[in-house]
Amino acid sequence: MSSISEMQHKVRQANKLRITNNDKDSEEEQLNMSSYSGVVEYFPEELVITLKAGTTIDEVNKILSKNNQALAFFTDDSKKTIGSLYATSGAEFSDSVLGVQIINGKGELLNFGGQVMKNVAGYDVSRLLVGSMGRLAIITQISLKILPEKVAVQFHKKPSIKNKESLSREQVEIKLKKVFDPYGVFI
């Protein structure tokens, strides 16, 4: 997918859609995000970078290191895309998230958070969707807080072992999925 309107169209047409990073052999309809990549905006003095979801960590690191800056979270696989990390990570990752652009299950393009360090207007949707496994919305664009290389190193801890899901969390997550994806498009 290379454009937002194409993605929106696909969401509106599809019955079921799986967001991926490669074309797997599958019965399901897929949305491959890997070609939707690149830097949208990068201002080193702001300590903020905005990326399209298909951008790989390798690409990001290359750009940041030119300015002696780095991502503030640990990742053991730099071939991964920022979108897939977003979908599968926890709080260590979301600490860096400042904003997202998403397409919800109705095909609407929405923005939450922004490109500033501090923003407490509205619920923190840009961090809520971290770890949502691509089942709530297509994450098209992510803004991240970055750090000078030597400062970032101290944040590069390996994430700790995760708790198993609790029953109450499961109930809440089912309801929240319906908020973003009322027709159950994303699988």
Next chain:
Amino acid sequence: MSIISELTKALPKNSVISGEENTRPFECDGLSVYKQKPLAVTLPSSVDQIKKVLEICKKNNTPVVTRGAGTGLSGGALPLKDSVVLGLSKLTRILSIDPEAQTAIVEPGVRNSAISEAVEEYGLYYAPDPSSQIACTIGGNVAENSGGVHCLKYGLTVQNLEAVKILTIDGEELFFSRQDEGMGLLALMTGSEGLLGVISEITVKLTKKPQVAKLVMAGFDSVRDCANTVAEIIKIGVIPAGLEMMDQFAIEASEAFAQAGYPLGAKALLLCELDGSKDLVKEDLNKVINILSKASSVRVSENEEERLLFWKGRKSAFPAVGRLSPDYYCMDGTIPKRYLADVLEKISSLSAIYELRVANVFHAGDGNLHPLILYDAAQQGELEKAEGFGNDILKLCVDMGGSITGEHGVGIEKLDAMCHQYNSSELEIFHQIKAVFDPHSLLNPGKAVPTLHRCAELGNMHVHNGNLPHPELERF
């Protein structure tokens, strides 16, 4: 039985306050232009008692407004008519401290600075430091995702939490932790302004006290030079613990109030705190001093006493400016740092148009502005003028790619400004998130997220790609 007698029966003696006079201390929070007395105020002292209050309120279909210390600046804890205030100031126990893991488990009514005091013996502290930290509670901090002067390096409340326990309106206890797999529910709860649940227990992350802290104070003859220096400091790879800026009006007011030794006559003042190991601070200090060529005066704190004195001016800026005017209105917009100088110029021209003075004090490092608009509420129409000025500043922040609030929250105050920052589909998502946790809208209803109707009436609905959202809605 009336709800007041039900509550009185269910709670220990002296835990329910009602009547005109008795509820007066709870009629507002830190934003005192809005006042409303509630039906009753409850002051439970245990989680079981909170559950009882929620149960009785739910049964009677009565809204609940949760309150910490009432120091919030956006009317988040403003009582609603016919609501019950749930004051958590009696839940002040520190339940456990784990110096090894650098965490502490606390009740919601524990004061922010009481946490740091309790863990001081381990060389630890709780990093977020809103200026009300002596009084404000940690529960309120979580509800507002509070900031402070050290956010650039140490983060807001959300980055300094390990876990929270939440009571839903149904009395169900939810536990969300940093270690959880799945959606970011801990982050969702943080900053939810009392609309999703009642925060009943908090595990905070503690930070090691830095070996040294030095404060650099630099005066500038031009606001633009000062603002550009902020960007320069970040560019050279230094992350200051605090990076604050004040304009001439704020410098003079603060100096008269605190005698901190600020350079009178300077157009702008930069305060840059560097902390960490001795070596790191020395290295960073050299780097920063080197780029202060455009400053008209530079001083570095010689000792701890002087560092605190330099801070004292900044930290007393609000009351200092308050002395010069019968009333002032504090804004909280954020912008990308590269627009600092432009936005300050725009604010100054708005000040001329509205004929209201404005003092600027702000967290420059994270682009969080706190313009203080001076007005006199006794003068007819002046409050409305101040609010109009404030709204223009917030719109300006949004148009520059920023936000209407960096750390004070939306509350009752910024509902109109929310219509400018979010379109109706985005607001609708917020409403539905609330309904997931609080389907009958009993927790702090009407705060934080404006109704679509309100935004449509305002007529400044966000328009995406020329398409008016919800064309079916009537517009007035």
